[in-house]
Amino acid sequence: MKKIAVILSGCGVFDGSEIHEAVLTLLHIEKLGAQYQCFAPNIDQMHVINHLTGEVDKQVSRNVLIESARIARGEIKDVKELNAQEFDALILPGGFGAAKNLCDFATQGANSIMNKHVENACKQFSELRKPAAYICIAPAIIGHVYPKGVLMTIGTDIDTAEQINQLGAKHVNCDVSDFIYDETFNVISTPAYMLANSIIEANTSIENTISKVFEIMSNDRG
Template identity: 50%
Template sequence: MKKVAVLLSGAGFYDGAEINEAVLTLLHISKQGAGYQCFAPDIAQADTINHVKNEDTGEKRNVLVESARIARGDVQPLSQLKVEDFDALILPGGFGVAKNFCDFANKGADMSVNDEVLAIGRGFKEANKPAGYMCIAPVLLPHIYGEGVKLTVGNDKDVAGAISSMGGQHIDCGVRDIVVDDKYQLVTTPAYMLAETPADADAGIGELVEKVLYMA
């Protein structure tokens, strides 16, 4: 059975992983007959947002503990992820990626990436193992794969411009489609960068998971 490492950045799209994207990812991995293990860095969240009012609550929360809400408790610290134990890597999106995995939300193209996240991403690259990144998560890719990496976040001009400034090659893409960089066995899809319904997100995420597992 193929096994996928899934990286979560919390729980809730304003300050963590986009929950629909995460659940759809796990669903499609299972429907493809593969297994998965969720991981998250054991670090403080950048902020905690009231999802009704979109306001900072001032609460202090932990990315690993919050990610456990999605993973039904079965989540491991990112420090325990061994690339050799997995066939592929997938990252759902959500603002947690742009706040907890990196600081893109505050610094844009001048962003830096969490050391553990960067090491794991590069580990899968160096092992020539496929990976899938969705929603805002592709902003990490120029740091992981280097200049010229092909990717999409949909058609957001500001984010695409930042990606280009960091050396990535952004390709506009519809919500139900994927972009594949065959050189790196890398798949991206816009998900909730464009999705207006769960069905929109489901279509692209399903394509991404199927392609990643095919390449694995």
């Protein structure tokens, strides 16, 4: 049975993992007959957002690993334990936590840096040429992980695409139901809620992307 590593970034669209995207990712992995193991960095979130009001709650601090455990039902490990040799593929759901906690792209853009443990984990899959899929805003990480010129998408947002291009990736506009696959580097990206107006549209984006991951695993990895 194939095993897929999933890196989460908290719990909640504005300061962690986008919950719909994370759950849909886990659902489609299991529906296609594979196992998943969730990981997250054991660090404090950049900040905590009140998802009812949209305001920053300056009185509260939350841990990314502990918050991610909510989505994983407690079955989660510190990302520094992730060994790509033990897995067939990697998937990163979106949510602003991917751009706030896994890296600081949300505030630093083209000058962003990654959490060192997340970067190490992602680069392991890149160096082994194992398939990896980045969803929603998570593809902003791709320029940090893969060689210059790697193809990727976050949808059609011009300003975000420009920042990503400055990191060395090459952004390609993409519809919500589609994905961009860079065959050279074996990395896939899809817009999901960067463009989706409903959970159905987000589901189509994620389902198609994960199906592509399984196609690659079947064709290239036996």
